[in-house]
Amino acid sequence: MKLNTGKTGSVTEFEKLIFDVVHTAHVQSLFIFSCDSNGFQANEIDPILRTIPVPVFGGIFPAIMCGNEKTDKGTVVIGLEFAPHVTIIPSLSNPSMDYDQIIEELLPEQSDTRTMIILVDGLAKRISKLIEGMFNNCGLEYNYIGGGAGSLNFTQKPCLFTNQGMLADCALIVQCPIISSIGVQHGWRTVSGPYKVTDSDQNIIKTINWLPAFDVYKDVIAAHSNLEIRPDNFFDISKCYPFGISRFGAEKIVRDPIMTSENGFIVCVGEVPTESYVDILTSDAPALINAARNAYTSALQEINSYPFNTFTLFIDCISRSLFLEKQFQAELDAVYHESTPLIGALTIGEIANTGKEYLEFYNKTAVVGVLEDA
Amino acid sequence: MISAAEHIQILYEIALSIGTSLDATSMLKTSLSTILRKLNCSAGAIWKEQRAEQSDTVCRYEHLFSLPRNIERNPLYQAAIKNIPTGIDSDILSVFADLLPICTGHDQDKYYYIVDVPHIGFLILLRHRTELDHSIILSLNPLLSKLGHAYKACIQNSELEEAHRLNKEVIAELSSKTAQLQQTNEQLIRENHERQQAEHALAFEQHLLNVFMDTIPDNIYFKDTNLCFIRINQAFAKRLNLKNADEAIDKSDFDLYDREYAESTYQKQQNVMATRQLTTAELKKIYPDGKERWILNTEAPLLDAEGNVIGIFGVSKDISRRKQNEFELRKAKDEAESSSKSKSVFLANMSHEIRTPLNGVIGMTCLLLETRLNSEQFEYADSIKKSGESLLCLINDILDFSKIEAGQLSLESVDFDLRAVIENISDMVIHRIEQKGLEFHIHIQPDVPTLIIGDPGRLQQIIINLLGNAIKFTSRGEINIAVRCKQMSPTQVTLHCTISDTGIGIPTDQLNAIFESFIQADSSTTRKFGGTGLGLTISRQLVEMMKGDIWVESEPDKGSHFHFTAQFALHADAYATSTNETIQNMHIVIVDDNATNRIILQDMLLSNECRVTMFEDGQETLHYLRNSNDVDMLITDYHMPGMDGYDVVKGVRSISEHKNLPIIILTSMGRNYDVQQLEDLGLVWTLTKPVKMQQLYDTMMVAAGRSQQLKRAVSGTAKTLDECIIGLKNLGEHAHILLVEDNKINQRVAQALLTKVGLPLDIADDGIQAIEAMKKNSYDLILMDVQMPNMDGFTATREIRKTLGQREIPIIAMTAHAMKGDKERCLAAGMNDYIEKPINLDKLFKTLVNWLMPISVMEY
Structure with a gap:
């Protein structure tokens, strides 16, 4: 693996990093993390991406990590010594798309696939359906790790790197021949619930218990914290009070409320089905950091038995970082070991599977992958 | 552990996911997907029981649906399905069913569950890490029962839909068949209606035929191929003395007429059938009553719808009265x-x-x-x-x-020189034209063929008629003859001649009548101008005989344009050039105030490949000549306004470079000019207008010095009578003439005329005497009457030409046979020219000059 980082966030630097890595011996593909604050425009970046002679995948995230350092600006380019197959699934918000069928048609049979890296536009509306389609077609035969790219201003724009250029509203399914081990944990706990989602549309909760979702949510938070949540301070408070969807014998699936609309709807990262029950969760820094550590430990347990070098891919939700603020470094430290290179991104939604659970699209979750450094 | 509330939530959401669709696959997918998600299972499959048709007992299990689709590659799944009996032993299968649910831990933290699903079979769930709570497995039972019912409903619905689909297909087919039947029914009704209409139409046609047959007084009949009557009309029956028309049916002509007539008609009618041709004939027929009648009989083959001959039919009309x-x-x-x-x-x-x-x-x-x-x-x-x-x-x-x-006039068809014929007309009329002080031009377009075949005498007659009128009705201005080609084919040419004048014109309302017999435009003009009024009628009829048209355009007080067209055959040498090489490429300057004359001269000169420069007046000409040194000859009109021909010549002579420039002056016959004055200016030749092309070329050649012994060339045919008399007198005894004429008065007239100019004359009373005289004496010219006793003029001429071998001696016919075509007959017999009797002094002398004094040797 060849790792190249730059912190200026300039297009020139971006181009140079790529150039250097591409021209490194044995590099057969590029995995790129860039920060949203770089302000990359498609017309600047597309010509660079289109000239890369090897498969390229990656995204623009609110923040990225390299080693035990988080940065809001700059780029990390990883040169991989294998050539994965990258499949682009388009129209990730289109309600009429049958991703189950699309994946069946587009995804090639790759017998050496061990790990799937899935990168999505985090602001697309039907990410869960995509994940369901992946499960239906591929099951848990492979490990999955990935997350949502995009901007924290929640405006959808091109945020995924491909050989075609920067794309929006799509997903990249990267079939890798490397061994991996995945750990997933979020550390959120119920403070109130369950509440029945009586009306929703994809990732928008319209009513809870037949009342405007925002009104119910506001009352619960007020009762719990004496804080008054309003549209103008919504995410500042909501980052501490996500929704949780129950399942048997596992952590709840977290849904991150990111904004409210004028008619009292709540927009989440990831779908919340109608007629599902949700709890309102909260946490604290130690719990979250502990969850991250557990995820890392869990991943290590699996892979320690293998006799090769590894690197850590840390996909952590941006809202955890916002929640933890300065204590985020402790979470990063919890998953970092100096002997193992770490790269990662703070994402808008996380995708992970250890091969032992139903494949899900998570929010506010720490996903730690320990991957073979081929 | 999960709370009871969570327990309920999970089951509630699973319950809600069941039965959300009536499509079995979609319903199973939604339900199984929710079960897996809510129970956090890694895979699941539903197996279906197959029941024996007779006993309704389970006879085997088979895979129905799974998530993910590749579940078979999962080792845990493979371990789970090992529990499923593969045989068809119903007891074993029954035992297996009784064993459910099966909950088995496998290989540390891996578990599989096989749970009964009523109405379907069973569900296999795979799970990792932790075991499912037994209570939840039991709680699943009612939900899975619901799933089974839902699945059954889907299947039944599917069957219902299939039945419905089949039903719809049957209904659609029924509708289609009904529509087809309805269509067929409508078609039958329509056809029936059409048949009724056709029957009505047929009945009406039959009615029309009956009315027609019973009303027409002519005989109408139809016969079969044996020529026996199929049907006849009443009128025919009556003429055959039959009581009614039906009596004739199956009878033939042999039964009704005499054998001779019957055999004759039998043959004719057989022929009609054989040839399929309609025949019409006028016949004399004797009816059984003995009456003899003329009939117009039309017979045609009778054909069936396929065109086969099935007999004949005919109509006979009594035309006795008409005959x-x-x-x-x-x-x-x-x-x-x-x-x-x-x-x-x-x-x-x-x-x-x-x-x-x-x-x-x-x-x-x-x-x-x-x-x-x-x-x-x-x-x-x-x-x-x-x-x-x-x-x-x-x-x-x-x-x-x-x-x-009387229809006795026929056109000749002889070769003739069109230009010569038309230009010669000027000789006949020029005196009258000059006397009236009129300008006269003949313009023959260059593309008009020279040699054509037709009747030159009649062509001349038409033009002279029209020209005569023009002269008669024009007191000032000009008269023009124009000839051009209207149409040309490889063998024929249609000429368009126009005779224009600037005379009194013809009122518009009388334009159409003037070509009628005995009509002049205004009866008062008859008195004023004379004439029979037959000239234009004769011209019209001659033109029509020449396959042409004649018409007039006219405007009172401005003049008339008489047009006619006539068709002629083209001679093989129709365009034989008469180009004179000696004057080719000469640069000729023309000065004439009259534009028509300029164009005529230009056409003539361009035909001889001369270069031409033209001017309207003398001043321009002199200016041009002062600056030119490549001019070979000047042709100038004499009578011009301002600077006349004399002044022009004088001016030219004052230019040192043109002191010896050959000059031809065009004069008009009736106009005076001083010959001596012109001669003094040196190298000046005169030509009388209208200019004839050959004369122009001859004069130019002489003027250009190609014939040095001559000082002046003068028109041979446009000489004045006085000039002719002088010329003939000069010949004197050098020209010996033989007159062949039986009429004593005519002998005396001719003798008196010739003696007047001093020409010696012998007289023969007929052809025989003439030949005898020829044998004894040498003559320079013979004047030959045509109609004579013993030997006529034609025979005598042929004898002189053939027997005596005198091919060169000019023989001039003198005949009172003024019928047109006479001249051509004379020429065909070997004569050279023709003088009409009574002898015109002018014509006689000019003809003698023409033949005795060729232009090249005339010298003054």
């Missing part, structure tokens, strides 16, 4: 034709008989006028001469008209 009328008409016509022929013969004879004494009257009057007379006597004698000439014209017109009316 009688025709007979009477033919008789009257024969009588009329006989009468007309007699009239024509009478007229022809009359013409000859009248002309002979008239010849004496005019000839003697001419001689009388040459004697010493006082003014009163001269006036009387001149009146006699003019009256005689008018009478002659009148007789000519009446004769032509009579011949045309």
